[in-house]
Amino acid sequence: MALKLVSSSSLTSARFPFLGSASAVAPASHFRSSTSSAALPLLLPVLQRGSSYAITASKEKQPDSLSLAAAAPAAFQPFQELKRKDLAVPVAPGHSLAKQFYSDECELAVNEQINVEYNVSYIYHAMYAYFERDNVALKGLAKFFKESSLEEREHAEKLIEYQNKRGGKVKLHPVMPPIAEFDHAEKGDALNAMELALALEKLTNEKLLNLHNVAKRCNDTQMEDFIESEFLTDQIAAIKKISEYVSQLRRIGKGHGVWDFDQMLLHEGGPA
Numbered sequence: 262m263a264l265k266l267v268s269s270s271s272l273t274s275a276r277f278p279f280l281g282s283a284s285a286v287a288p289a290s291h292f293r294s295s296t297s298s299a300a301l302p303l304l305l306p307v308l309q310r311g312s313s314y315a316i317t318a319s320k321e322k323q324p325d326s327l328s329l330a331a332a333a334p335a336a337f338q339p340f341q342e343l344k345r346k347d348l349a350v351p352v353a354p355g356h357s358l359a360k361q362f363y364s365d366e367c368e369l370a371v372n373e374q375i376n377v378e379y380n381v382s383y384i385y386h387a388m389y390a391y392f393e394r395d396n397v398a399l400k401g402l403a404k405f406f407k408e409s410s411l412e413e414r415e416h417a418e419k420l421i422e423y424q425n426k427r428g429g430k431v432k433l434h435p436v437m438p439p440i441a442e443f444d445h446a447e448k449g450d451a452l453n454a455m456e457l458a459l460a461l462e463k464l465t466n467e468k469l470l471n472l473h474n475v476a477k478r479c480n481d482t483q484m485e486d487f488i489e490s491e492f493l494t495d496q497i498a499a500i501k502k503i504s505e506y507v508s509q510l511r512r513i514g515k516g517h518g519v520w521d522f523d524q525m526l527l528h529e530g531g532p533a
């Protein structure tokens with residue numbers, strides 16, 4: 262703590278070698294009764310000669326020339342630091358040159374998410390094939406699910422590009438064969454398929470959040486940012502949009518309204 266003695270009558274400060282700048286002024290009587298500073302005995306004679314002084318205190322430590330020299334940051338020595346083994350460029354074949362601070366756990370989790378996206382894309386493609394049939398012929402739903410399938414494939418590709426960017430290796434896993442029939446006795450095919458789509462988007466969102474947790478656990482800030490900016494926001498928007506479609510299909514039932522809904526998708530719809 263730095264101290265300063267201040268004349269309260271003239272407001273001129275009297276500086277002592279052990280004192281520094283002030284941030285606040287307190288009555289001298291208060292300071293005498295409340296402080297135990299080592300500097301106080303030296304100040305008491307001054308205080309006792311008159312009451313026209315106050316002592317100010319600041320928590321800021323005042324640097325002297327020695328401490329300034331000690332606190333000065335060391336100059337960046339690039340060629341010294343480049344001698345570190347972890348910065349050596351790999352020469353072994355099959356080793357990524359770009360890889361840095363990218364854990365095996367993150368690499369594995371990204372490959373798993375690629376598989377999730379491909380599976381969802383495959384299911385949407387099966388829905389597209391169903392609604393495209395001549396005896397179903399709901400062209401709007403067919404278009405919607407085809408675009409949704411392509412979008413999920415794009416998500417897989419985005420993750421593939423990221424895996425390569427970080428120096429990981431893409432490993433594709435098997436894709437499960439989806440169901441082919443989407444009709445339902447009570448709901449009809451349109452509502453049944455849309456409810457399945459909503460459940461799929463929520464499941465995908467859960468998988469993305471799990472992926473984000475892996476990145477967080479591995480202190481991979483860059484990967485966290487990638488998932489947040491490229492996936493999570495869009496995923497919430499997709500869930501909202503399909504939820505609205507489910508609500509609308511529940512209102513209109515299985516009758517003629519499904520045709521109008523399908524026409525709406527045909528002319529205005531977009532992918533999930």
Ligand SMILES: [Fe+2]
Pocket residue numbers: 378381412413416465
């Ligand atoms: Fe996706």
